[in-house]
Amino acid sequence: MNSFQFTKMHGLGNNYVYVNMFQEQLQEEQLSGIAKKVANVHTGIGSDGLILICPSENAPVKMRIFNNDGSEGKNCGNGLRCVAKYAYEHKIVTDTEFKIETLSGLVDAKVHVDNDTVTLVTVDMGEPKLLKSQIPMEGKPDSKTINERIEFNGQQYEVTTVSMGNPHIIFYVDDIETAPVTTLGPIVEKDPRFPEGVNVEFVQVVSEDEIHFRVWERGSGVTQACGTGACAAVVSSVLNELTQAGKDTTVHLAGGDLTINWTTDGRVLMTGPAEVICTGEYFLS
Numbered sequence: 001m002n003s004f005q006f007t008k009m010h011g012l013g014n015n016y017v018y019v020n021m022f023q024e025q026l027q028e029e030q031l032s033g034i035a036k037k038v039a040n041v042h043t044g045i046g047s048d049g050l051i052l053i054c055p056s057e058n059a060p061v062k063m064r065i066f067n068n069d070g071s072e073g074k075n076c077g078n079g080l081r082c083v084a085k086y087a088y089e090h091k092i093v094t095d096t097e098f099k100i101e102t103l104s105g106l107v108d109a110k111v112h113v114d115n116d117t118v119t120l121v122t123v124d125m126g127e128p129k130l131l132k133s134q135i136p137m138e139g140k141p142d143s144k145t146i147n148e149r150i151e152f153n154g155q156q157y158e159v160t161t162v163s164m165g166n167p168h169i170i171f172y173v174d175d176i177e178t179a180p181v182t183t184l185g186p187i188v189e190k191d192p193r194f195p196e197g198v199n200v201e202f203v204q205v206v207s208e209d210e211i212h213f214r215v216w217e218r219g220s221g222v223t224q225a226c227g228t229g230a231c232a233a234v235v236s237s238v239l240n241e242l243t244q245a246g247k248d249t250t251v252h253l254a255g256g257d258l259t260i261n262w263t264t265d266g267r268v269l270m271t272g273p274a275e276v277i278c279t280g281e282y283f284l285s
């Protein structure tokens with residue numbers, strides 16, 4: 001019976017099973033099925049998905065993320081903070097600042113260390129992509145979707161779409177507690193106008209540097225937090241002149257707060273925690 005070692009980690013409750021591929025060998029064709037199996041709370045470990053910490057030719061480390069439905073995502077903000085923590089604490093890297101490769105390109109990570117333990121991580125998530133062709137979504141390829149009126153499930157909504165290497169659509173609500181996360185979320189996630197699906201975010205603006213946030217994730221459903229989604233929500237809020245560029249913005253997610261800054265030179269900085277929950281051995285049935 002074959003098995004592999006894992007570390008379960010979370011960023012604000014957005015939890016994944018992490019596998020160190022410098023030490024483990026999982027077959028490519030197994031990965032989607034393993035993601036579904038380990039994510040299962042009844043017969044697996046229970047998580048929002050699987051994240052692989054892999055060797056890379058372009059950076060000290062590469063992250064691959066699989067959602068709990070087995071689909072592979074192209075970026076993961078909470079995952080990047082946990083990968084950065086793991087890489088530093090397991091001496092895959094020795095500097096406190098290093099690059100991480102994702103399927104959407106390279107990002108710069110900076111770990112904040114206290115007594116050899118990483119407590120906070122800042123990731124430069126790069127520049128958001130705003131063209132419909134970059135989301136991707138249906139419509140004029142070189143146009144943007146900012147406060148655009150679109151119909152979902154027979155109702156009109158003003159929405160904004162942003163890619164952080166993965167697709168996001170943002171809805172603004174007056175009360176985050178009553179946002180239609182579990183009703184509208186799954187409908188929008190699979191809307192055919194988004195050929196690769198979409199992560200669905202609901203935002204209540206508190207002030208020019210504070211928002212509330214909830215998410216229905218593509219391929220995972222409701223999660224406690226979504227780092228790329230929080231970045232997309234801040235970009236959207238600046239584009240809609242609801243918050244300010246160049247300012248640290250507090251994003252209140254179900255699992256806690258992230259600090260996001262869409263800097264005046266166009267890059268999105270995300271700072272937040274990363275924590276280890278447990279380690280163990282998973283037996284592949």
Ligand SMILES: N[C@H](CCC[C@H](N)C(=O)O)C(=O)O
Binds near residue numbers: 167
């Ligand atoms: N939870 C992740 C996002 C996962 C995105 C994934 N659901 C997809 O794009 O398919 C985060 O912290 O950014």
